[in-house]
Every structure is written in C-alpha cells, then in structure tokens.
Amino acid sequence: xxxxxxxxxxxxxxxxxxxxxxxxxxxxxxxxxxxxxxxxxxxxxxxxxxxxxxxxxxxxxxxxxxxxxxxxxxxxxxxxxxxxxxxxxxxxxxxxxxxxxxxxxxxxxxxxxxxxxxxxxxxxxxxxxxxxxxxxxxxxxxxxxxxxxxxxxxxxxxxxxxxxxxxxxxxxxxxxxxxxxxxxxxxxxxxxxxxxxxxxxxxxxxxxx
Amino acid sequence: xxxxxxxxxxxxxxxxxxxxxxxxxxxxxxxxxxxxxxxxxxxxxxxxxxxxxxxxxxxxxxxxxxxxxxxxxxxxxxxxxxxxxxxxxxxxxxxxxxxxxxxxxxxxxxxxxxxxxxxxxxxxxxxxxxxxxxxxxxxxxxxxxxxxxxxxxxxxxxxxxxxxxxxxxxxxxxxxxxxxxxxxxxxxxxxxxxxxxxxxxxxxxxxxxxx
Numbered sequence: 454x455x456x457x458x459x460x461x462x463x464x465x466x467x468x469x470x471x472x473x474x475x476x477x478x479x480x481x482x483x484x485x486x487x488x489x490x491x492x493x494x495x496x497x498x499x500x501x502x503x504x505x506x507x508x509x510x511x512x513x514x515x516x517x518x519x520x521x522x523x524x525x526x527x528x529x530x531x532x533x534x535x536x537x538x539x540x541x542x543x544x545x546x547x548x549x550x551x552x553x554x555x556x557x558x559x560x561x562x563x564x565x566x567x568x569x570x571x572x573x574x575x576x577x578x579x580x581x582x583x584x585x586x587x588x589x590x591x592x593x594x595x596x597x598x599x600x601x602x603x604x605x606x607x608x609x610x611x612x613x614x615x616x617x618x619x620x621x622x623x624x625x626x627x628x629x630x631x632x633x634x635x636x637x638x639x640x641x642x643x644x645x646x647x648x649x650x651x652x653x654x655x656x657x658x659x660x661x662x
Numbered sequence: 663x664x665x666x667x668x669x670x671x672x673x674x675x676x677x678x679x680x681x682x683x684x685x686x687x688x689x690x691x692x693x694x695x696x697x698x699x700x701x702x703x704x705x706x707x708x709x710x711x712x713x714x715x716x717x718x719x720x721x722x723x724x725x726x727x728x729x730x731x732x733x734x735x736x737x738x739x740x741x742x743x744x745x746x747x748x749x750x751x752x753x754x755x756x757x758x759x760x761x762x763x764x765x766x767x768x769x770x771x772x773x774x775x776x777x778x779x780x781x782x783x784x785x786x787x788x789x790x791x792x793x794x795x796x797x798x799x800x801x802x803x804x805x806x807x808x809x810x811x812x813x814x815x816x817x818x819x820x821x822x823x824x825x826x827x828x829x830x831x832x833x834x835x836x837x838x839x840x841x842x843x844x845x846x847x848x849x850x851x852x853x854x855x856x857x858x859x860x861x862x863x864x865x866x867x868x869x870x871x872x873x
Contacts, residue, residue, distance in 0.1 A: 507749040511733055511741050512712045537870040538716050540747050553718070553727050614750065634749070642749030
C-alpha cells in the first residue's frame, strides 16, 4: 500500500515536471525563431529594469542587486546597478567604461576576443537575437506562457566562463524576460527583466561613465 | 650653508624614519600586565550568515572591483568567493588554519604570488582564536601580541568600547600588513580594510545587505 502511494506521488511529480518544460517540435522552433527575429529587428533602443540574483550553492540566500539596463543599436550597452550600491558598466566602441560609486575607469577590450564575445552575447541575449548555430548548441522548450531557449557554447574558451545560457521569452511579445547564466550546475546568475520600453529616444551621451 | 642644513635635516629625517621602522613593532607601545591568554574574534564566525561585501582592490595603481563572499562551511573552514558585479566568479577558495584549496580561479588571476598573498590576508581575516603572550597599550587601545610562526600579530582592542579595531601582522622588525575593522555591534564588521605596508596592495570591503 505504502509503495503504491509513493509510486503515485512520483508519478504526479514526474508529470508536473514534464508539464513545466516541454521540448518544442521543429515547426514550433521555426515559428518561435521567426517571431523573435521579427521583434529583435524592430528594436532600435531598449530600456528595462532588472533584478539580478546571484546563486551560489553554499549560500543561504541569493545575492540580490538591481538597476536599469539601456541598449542602443548596434552595440551600445549600459548596466546601471542602483541597489544596494551605485555601479555602472558601459560597453562602447571596444571599451568598457566603469563608474564605481563615482570612481571612474576604462578598460580597453579592443584586443580581448573573449570580452568581445561576451559583449556580443549580452547584447544578443537582451535583444533575444542570438540563434547562432555555429557558436552554440541550442535546444528549445515551452513552458506555460513562456518559451525557453538553452545555449551551450561550442567554443572551449567561452565554455570555461559560461557553461550554459538560458533565455526565457514571453510568448506573446517574443521578448526576453529572464537571462540565466550558468557557471556550473550549482552556481548561476539569474537576471529578471521588467518594465521594458522599446524604441524610446536615447541619446548617445547616456553611454558614458 | 643653507643648502647643507636642509640636506642635513633631510638625512636626519630619513635616518629617524629608518630607525623607527627598524625597531620592534611593539617598541612604540607601553608594556602592560597580560589580562587574558586568548582572544576570540567575533567577525565571520556565524555559520548561518552569508558575509557579502562590495570590494575594491587597488594593486600598484590598478583598480579591481567586485563582490567578496565569505561563509563558514564547517568548524574549521571558510569558503571564499570573489565575483564581478555581473556575478562571474573570479576566484573560489576554501581556507582554514592549516588547509588551503583553490576550487577555481580565472586564468588572468592565476598567479602564485597573488594567490599566496591573498591566502595570507584571508587566513588572518578569518582567524578566530588568538593565543596571547604579551600585552601593551597606547592612548586608545589595549594591544595584545600573539605569535604566528616566525611572525607576530598585534591585536588592537579599543579602550572605549572594547571593539576589535585592527590587527597588525608583522615580522620582528617590520609591519607587513594591517587589517582595519569598523563594526557597529562588535559581532559584524561593516567595513574592513586590508592594507599592505611592503607592497602596494589595498583591499577594501564594504558590507551590503541584499534586499
């Protein structure tokens, strides 16, 4: 009797898990990619609030920071952390500009291939347009009201930094609502994007430290 | 004439500095009768607390910032992780009095001299118990001397509120590095500075509460 109850529970758990994350069919993948690309192509500028959760398996609580992200085509990007500290990082013309509580610095990344890659990846993940089969092994899933794409880097150097990237898309809007960067199976950074504003006028002068 | 006077003064000043810095570190303090044989540091000792600090490292004019995380994972060992503000892990260590393990480190920082320096700094930062051999005082603090191999640690406890203010790690003749603590409640240090005297390295930790 007891075993039967356990079996029953396992069955329920198994069912609910598979209901959460379901593999897309080829047709679904094609239509999902098309939806995202159509929207991504329309994005000239993007601003969004974000909350970042750093998860390390040995900590009792995720480390939470939050702020605002601004993107302008083709590759101007700024992350402003506002809580619990003021810190901004701007990607601009092969440079990283940092403002750390008023202390300003700049790093030239012109020669750093790995940084250029990571930069492209961040821009791609925010706009959602990073379905590059040459760079990643990609798998597609659907959840309730959401689509999920998982990217595993093919490049060994990149893989040392990021094991996997997971982008969650709102099904209706076809825009990214969550970015999850996995360093290992236990440690990851999860960034939730909300209050998105698309194509508002943003001046280039914003992208400074 | 005037020129040689200035030179003479300069040389004297220089000599004075050399002489002071060559003498035993405790020379500047007044000896006192030892009032206890051991001291337990209150900071970093709670295994339920995630110790999370915004960190600025300044090394030979270069600035590096990120997040410093320390957690007591068992009776003897702390896990220490340093990440960027984005969350990328730069270093991941496990450290106790006698053991040290590098779980991971990015290749850019994987230098023996850096790892050894940080190991020394963090080991002292997380050290819980000190055996005391001598005591001194100055105007504002009681100063305890604790032997550490060939070197010594000088522990400064403020006279006013009995808080741990700083720990000076020194050889027989010279201060090597100093830990400064700022704590409201004497359980938790909100601000910590690790300043090296022999190399240009300064690490500043500022506690932040995640919402």
